[in-house]
Each structure stands twice: as C-alpha cells, then as structure tokens.
Amino acid sequence: MIAWPKQSYRGLRLGTRLALGLGALSLVVFAVVGTALTTYMRDYLSAQLDDQLAIAQVAQSKSLVDSGSLAGKKYWGWYYAVYDVRAGEPVLRKPEEPGDVPQDVDELTALAKAQTTADAEMLSTAHIAGQGEYRLRACEVEPGVVLVSGAPMDDLEDTVGQLITIQVVTFGLALLTLVVFGRALLRRGLKPLSDMAHTAHGIASHDLTESASRVPLRADAPGGGPEVEELRTAFNTMLEHFDDSLAVRAEAEQRLRRFVADASHELRTPLMSVRGYADLFQYAAANAPEERDKHLARLRAEAARMGFLLDDLLLLARLDAAEVETPLRMENADLVELVEHAADAFRASHPGHPLTMTPGPAAVPLRMDPHRIRQVLDNLLTNAAVHTPAGTPVHVEVTVSPDAARVHVADQGPGIPPDDRDSVFDRFYRVDRARSRDRGGSGLGLSVARSLVQAHGGSLELSPTAKTTVFTVTLPL
Helix, strand or coil, X not given: CCHHHHHHHXXXXXXXXXXXXXXXXXXXHHHHHHHHXXXXXXXXXXXXXXXXXXXXHHHHHHHHHHHCCCXXXXXXXXXXXXXXXXXXXXXXXXXXXXXXXXXXXHHHHHHHHHHHCCCCCEEEEEXXXXXXXXXXXXXXXXXXXXXXXXXXXXXXXXXXXXXXXXHHHHHHHHHHHHHHHHHHHHHHHCHHHHHHHXXXXXXXXCCCCCCCCCCCCCCCCCCCXXXXXXXXXXXHHHHHHHHHHHHHHHXXXXXXXXXXXXXXHHHHHHHHHHHHHHHHCCCCHHHCHHHHHHHHHHHHHHHHHHHHHHHHHHHHHHHHCCCCCCCCCCEEEEHHHHHHHHHHHHHHHCCCCCEEEECCCCCCEEEECHHHHHHHHHHHHHXXXXXXXXXXXXXXEEEECCCEEEEEEEECCCCXXXXXXXXXXXXXXXXCCCCCCCCCCCCCHHHHHHHHHHHCCCEEEECCCCCCEEEEEEEEC
C-alpha cells in the first residue's frame, strides 16, 4: 500500500517532482506561518477581552461599594454574579436581573471560591452549558464580597475563524500558483538537461560498431545557468573522449589488419620458396650432387629467414605482454663499453662505412639487459649501413644528463622522407615501397628496438630533421 505511491512518485519527471517538493515545502511554511499568526491573533484578542473585563470590574466594584448595585454598569450578553463569602464559602446573591447569571453557575461559583484564597484577580475560560465559551474574571470588591464577570467569546472565535478562512483561501491560491508557475519555470530551466537526454538517446541509437564510427552529436543548446553549463561542458568533453577512443580503436584495428597481412606476406614468400625447392627434388636433375647441395643451401637460408622472422614476432609478443612475463634479464653493465663493442663489430662487418665515436664519459653503469641493448645498437648501426650508399660516414655519441643516458646514432645518408618519419617504427613498415628484402629485411627491426628500449623504461626517437638521420636511445639512470 505504501510502495505504489513511492514508485509512482519516482516515475515522475524531475521538473514535476521538484514542483511537488517545492509545493510541499511551501505548504509546511504556510502552515507554520498561519498557525503562528492565528495563535498571535487569538492571544491578542484574549488580552484585549481581559483588559475590557478588568476595566468593567473596576467601575462595577465602585458601584457595588457606593450603591450596592450594578445598575448602569452592565454590557449586553455579559454575566455578573456577586458572592458573599461566609465561613470561606461563596454564596450567590440574588441577581438584580434574571439575565445577569446563567442557569448553570457552577463555573462562576468555582472561580469565586478560588478567589477567596488568592491574593490577586482570577481569570479562566469556561464552557457554560447552553451558552458557549466565556471568559471569566473574579475580583474582591471588598472583604467578604467577590464579583465574578463573564464575557462571551463568540466574537473572538468568529474573528479567529474568519482569519483562518482567509489564510486557507489565500495560502491555497498562493500554493496553486506557486506549483503551476514553478513547474513552468522548472521545465524551462531543465530544458538543457532534456536536450542532453535527447542527445544521449541519439548517441545510443548511433551505430558505433563500425571501425570508422564517430559520435556526431553534441549538446549545444545554451542556457541553464552555471551548473548546467558545467554539466554540458563535461558531457561534450566525454563525447570528445568517445571520439578519441573510437579513433584509437579504428587505428588499432587497421594496424592489426595490416600486421596480419604483412606477417602473412612475409611468411608466405619463404614458405613458397621452401615448397618450390622441395618440389624440385622430385626431378632427377635436382638430385644431382651439385644441384642438391645448392637447393639445400637455399632451403636452409629460407628456413633461417623464417626463424628470424618468427623470433622477432615472438619477442614483440613477449614485450607486449611484459606485465605477465618480461623477456629481459636485468644486470649491472656499462653502457659505454657496450657501445664500443658494437662500434668495433660494425667496423669489422661494414668496412665501407667509416664510423667515428665522439669521446664522452668514461663509463655509464646502468641496470639493464646488456644483450638486448646490444641488439638495439646493432640494429641501428646495421640500418645506417644498409640504407645508405657505400662510403657514408656513421657517427656514434654517448651523453649523460642528470636523469638519463643517451646514445646517438647518426649517418650522413639521404635521410628518411618526411612522409615516412612517423611510420618507421611501425611493424613490417619499409621506406622502400618495392618491399625489397635485399635492403630492409622484414621491417621489424626498429619496432623490436623501440619495444626493447621501452621495456627498459626508456625511449627510442628519430630526430625531427630530414637532412641527417639520427636515432637517439634514452635510458633512465
């Protein structure tokens, strides 16, 4: 029986609920104000009636003392009872007129008895049978004589009743006006929130499953005040984040498709070669010793090439899942010594590319995997030799800052075109559009190198200028 109204109230719109809440609050305020005003008016009129009774009894007491009568000192509708006190008990005198006392004088007698033992005048409100509410006042006229006067309270009750009626009508109209106009004002003030709700419904109906999806809707309706403006700004900012997340997702999906396609392409070529050479062994000419050795050598080369490619893919997968299993074996090693060894190996394997090394710090001890950092250095130096003409000088330099050590590998070759500089670290990406394997390998070298450096907490960056090619390896100290 109670849950249904609560559920119905919760089902109302916010503007209606606020209007009803405002009306309920106003009703409480009106009730408090009306009660206070009515109580004050009743007390005020009662005090006025008490003063009137006191003034009348002063004149009546003087008349009783002077003439023993109340003639000429009476008000219409009032009661006057004179009591003689005998042995502590009040005895009612015979009234001067039949209408001076009511038929039921018990309340008057009781107040007169209380006055005999009191030091001041007595006041009380009593209900006289058949007559209604009366305000009674008892005073001592002289020793042994008590006067009890009673004034009807009908006029006071009528005045208070009219005041209550006026308050109910006025407050009712004010409450109705407040709810109606308040609902209209609240609907207008909450319109920006309704617009945002419609925008949210539009977004919910928009297809976000497409890889190139965007959120084209925004909450642009003005108004609503600072609070609504803050909510609108936060809402639009959230939609911008949605757009950014969708763009990142679309880019990741595109990269994944390209990665799968490139990996399939890279593995397909050596597999086809292996299959082709295997088919050659079905022919007698291919089984001649000299032919067999040549084909077996090619088979081993293609198998080794697939092995290198799969090793790189496995390493990248392990680096991507470094939180679960890190492929690094960390130990203390000297970075300068590693760079010198890599430079010596490069000079021996690529004599056509003169290499110079700028003198730097004598030693840079770091916590790292020396084999993986050596793999990074060898990759950068090999790229400098493979992608530049013979005789192109290569330069290596080690620098140290307060928070990091850096290795710079530079060459004076033709450089990397500006359109390719942002993609050189992508997997299977080659600057050579012909996808030549004689120069460039599988396109995983720089991607592996950057992942290895990032696994050490560092970075691998390409210089922003196209005149020379400078790769910088940064490792934290």
